[in-house]
Amino acid sequence: MYPLIPLGPLNLSSGGLLLLLGIMVGMFLSERIARQRGGAELADQVSRLTLPVLAGALIGGRLWYGLFNWDLYGRNPGLLLALRVADLAWAGALIGGMAAAWLWCRWQRCDLAPSADVAALTMPLVQAIASLGLLLSGEAFGVPTALPWGIPLFGTMRHPTQIYLMLAALISYGMLQILARRTLAPGALFAVYLWLQGLTMLLLEPLRGDALLTVFGLRIAQIVGLGLMLGAMGWWRERMPLHNANVR
Numbered sequence: 042m043y044p045l046i047p048l049g050p051l052n053l054s055s056g057g058l059l060l061l062l063g064i065m066v067g068m069f070l071s072e073r074i075a076r077q078r079g080g081a082e083l084a085d086q087v088s089r090l091t092l093p094v095l096a097g098a099l100i101g102g103r104l105w106y107g108l109f110n111w112d113l114y115g116r117n118p119g120l121l122l123a124l125r126v127a128d129l130a131w132a133g134a135l136i137g138g139m140a141a142a143w144l145w146c147r148w149q150r151c152d153l154a155p156s157a158d159v160a161a162l163t164m165p166l167v168q169a170i171a172s173l174g175l176l177l178s179g180e181a182f183g184v185p186t187a188l189p190w191g192i193p194l195f196g197t198m199r200h201p202t203q204i205y206l207m208l209a210a211l212i213s214y215g216m217l218q219i220l221a222r223r224t225l226a227p228g229a230l231f232a233v234y235l236w237l238q239g240l241t242m243l244l245l246e247p248l249r250g251d252a253l254l255t256v257f258g259l260r261i262a263q264i265v266g267l268g269l270m271l272g273a274m275g276w277w278r279e280r281m282p283l284h285n286a287n288v289r
Contacts, residue, residue: 059174064095067167075159087156093145094138094160101137102129109253109261130253132265135238154228161234162221165214169207176203184250200248209245213237226280236273242266 068091075087106129107114142160146153175181183191183200191198216237217230243266246252252260 054178056171056174056178056180059177060171063167063170063174066170067163070166071159071163074162075156078159079155083155083159086151087159089149090142090145090156093141097141098134098138099129101140102131102134105130105133105136106253130262132242132262136265152227154226154231157228157231158221161217161230162214164234165210165217169210169214172203172207172210175206176201180251181206182250183248199250202245202249205245205248206241209237209241213241228280229277232273232276232280235269239266239269239271239273243270 071087071091072084076084109130142153142156146156172181179194181203182194183202183205185191185197186200187198188200190201192201193199213234217234220230220233242262246260246262246266249260252262255261
């Protein structure tokens with residue numbers, strides 16, 4: 042593990058640095074992809090959406106983590122405002138970011154779907170980079186395993202869940218890039234992204250040793266993942282036939 046990276050007189054969090062790098066890469070790629078898919082107008086919309094989405098993701102990720110670690114955060118509510126990258130939950134960040142994007146577009150009276158598709162084409166790379174930071178910092182660690190590809194962490198061999206997450210993100214990226222070549226309804230790429238995110242949560246969460254609260258044998262992220270998959274399939278079932286009929 043390399044939880045801290047020395048940078049001159051400072052020791053910076055490897056997880057935080059890689060997350061910041063991922064966000065910067067995502068911002069660069071999203072503007073470029075938006076310009077390719079929708080010209081200057083879409084690029085401008087994506088650019089203006091970035092700050093609200095990041096704020097929503099940060100607030101959602103922290104509140105989610107605090108809610109399901111209430112024994113700590115209830116006694117120390119000031120931690121909700123602390124700069125602790127490790128105390129961010131991906132499920133909450135995803136929900137918070139989506140809610141912020143929806144509210145912003147409602148306020149601005151603009152169509153969210155094209156921008157959501159741009160996000161779907163960039164977010165997997167952001168997640169892949171952030172997963173490398175999780176590996177370096179030892180966060181999102183796996184449960185103990187005897188499998189030959191286990192990694193030594195906290196005194197035992199564990200599932201390399203950070204690598205699993207990185208591979209899942211890269212596979213999602215490849216699939217979405219292929220789908221982007223087809224003529225799909227606006228928002229369809231984001232629906233596929235959410236379905237893939239849900240599947241990743243459903244399959245990988247049981248292998249994590251730091252998963253949040255368990256309900257009826259399911260981890261919280263698994264329940265969210267199942268909801269994402271069902272929501273994405275419902276959207277696809279409702280919208281795609283209408284789009285195909287209009288194309289014909």
